[in-house]
Amino acid sequence: xxxxxxxxxxxxxxxxxxxxxxxxxxxxxxxxxxxxxxxxxxxxxxxxxxxxxxxxxxxxxxxxxxxxxxxxxxxxxxxxxxxxxxxxxxxxxxxxxxxxxxxxxxxxxxxxxxxxxxxxxxxxxxxxxxxxxxxxxxxxxxxxxxxxxxxxxxxxxxxxxxxxxxxxxxxxxxxxxxxxxxxxxxxxxxxxxxxxxxxxxxxxxxxxxxxxxxxxxxxxxxxxxxxxxxxxxxxxxxxxxxxxxxxxxxxxxxxxxxxxxxxxxxxxxxxxxxxxxxxxxxxxxxxxxxxxxxxxxxxxxx
Numbered sequence: 097x098x099x100x101x102x103x104x105x106x107x108x109x110x111x112x113x114x115x116x117x118x119x120x121x122x123x124x125x126x127x128x129x130x131x132x133x134x135x136x137x138x139x140x141x142x143x144x145x146x147x148x149x150x151x152x153x154x155x156x157x158x159x160x161x162x163x164x165x166x167x168x169x170x171x172x173x174x175x176x177x178x179x180x181x182x183x184x185x186x187x188x189x190x191x192x193x194x195x196x197x198x199x200x201x202x203x204x205x206x207x208x209x210x211x212x213x214x215x216x217x218x219x220x221x222x223x224x225x226x227x228x229x230x231x232x233x234x235x236x237x238x239x240x241x242x243x244x245x246x247x248x249x250x251x252x253x254x255x256x257x258x259x260x261x262x263x264x265x266x267x268x269x270x271x272x273x274x275x276x277x278x279x280x281x282x283x284x285x286x287x288x289x290x291x292x293x294x295x296x297x298x299x300x301x302x303x304x305x306x307x308x309x310x311x312x313x314x315x316x317x318x319x320x321x322x323x324x325x326x327x328x329x330x331x332x333x334x335x336x337x338x339x340x341x342x343x344x345x346x347x348x349x350x351x352x353x354x355x356x357x358x359x360x361x362x363x364x365x366x367x368x369x370x371x372x373x374x375x376x377x378x379x380x381x382x383x384x385x386x387x388x389x390x391x392x393x394x395x396x397x398x
Contacts, residue, residue, distance in 0.1 A: 115144040117151065124190040126152040136190050155190040159251060162201060166257065167209045169216040171224055178259040179216070181208055181235070184252040185243070192247030200246055204239070208253070211238050221260065228255050 118141055119125055125137040129149045144151070162185065166178040183204065187193045197203050215234050216224055224231070232253050240250040260268070 111146050115146050117142045117144055122157045124155045124157055124187075126155065126190055126194050128152050133191065133195065153190075153194050155187055155193055157187055157190075159184060159186045162204065163256070164205050164208060166259065167212060169213050171216055171219060171221050173220045175221045175260060175264060177216070177221075177224070177261075178257070179212060180256045181212060182254045182256050183208060183239070183250065184254075186249045186251060187247055188249045189247030192245065196246040200243075200248065203246070204243060204248070207242055208235065208239060211235050211242075221264070225258060225260075228258075231255060 119137050119139050121139055127134040127137060127149055134149060162183040164181050166180040168176055169179055170176050193200060215231055235253040236250055243250055
């Protein structure tokens with residue numbers, strides 16, 4: 097009997113231990129009692145009634161990622177492409193997630209494929225390749241609204257890859273190559289044009305600067321010549337002033353006239369008109385010269 101009681105106590109303890117449930121963070125337990133929904137257990141310690149209650153499903157409340165395989169879609173201009181999508185979703189209502197739809201992930205995948213076909217069917221090939229943000233936004237809005245009764249919140253939808261047919265890819269690569277070559281030619285032409293403009297501007301500035309330098313040099317030379325002439329005139333005026341202040345007699349005036357005549361007759365003139373006063377002065381000078389030179393000659397003869 098004691099052994100039997102010990103076994104019974106051990107069995108009861110094991111049953112109690114197995115029915116104590118600890119719910120972790122970001123988890124939710126769906127509990128059924130006798131086949132009917134009973135409760136959703138959140139974080140903490142819970143006790144399940146043996147043989148009456150059971151944990152139907154453990155639901156993760158974290159944001160999850162679903163990567164769907166490529167789906168064939170046809171554009172408005174009848175081009176078949178392969179597009180695979182990535183879906184970011186989060187379970188907001190565990191009860192609806194468990195009881196709202198059978199195989200929710202399969203349902204979301206099929207819903208995403210049909211939504212993508214509908215959206216791409218209204219776009220041409222070029223629009224499909226350049227309107228990823230528009231497609232992502234439309235798909236997220238439609239999927240979020242459709243999965244709301246299932247307790248699922250669609251946070252984001254991304255088109256992972258868009259694969260056109262190989263011949264379309266080759267044509268697009270040729271078009272891109274031609275476009276790059278065209279841009280390169282335009283850039284080279286614009287660079288050459290800019291270079292020629294800069295060279296012409298430099299030559300223009302050089303000519304302007306040289307002309308301005310010559311102009312300044314001529315102005316400075318003219319100013320220097322004018323200053324020199326002014327100095328000479330001032331010196332002549334000062335000399336005449338001093339001469340007038342000294343009150344020279346007729347002989348001095350005649351002598352100055354002779355000096356001026358000497359400067360005039362420097363060998364360049366072909367005709368010289370000699371005033372009578374200078375002729376007389378010249379004869380006087382010649383007589384004075386003979387008067388001084390004859391005594392010297394007699395002394396030398398002696």
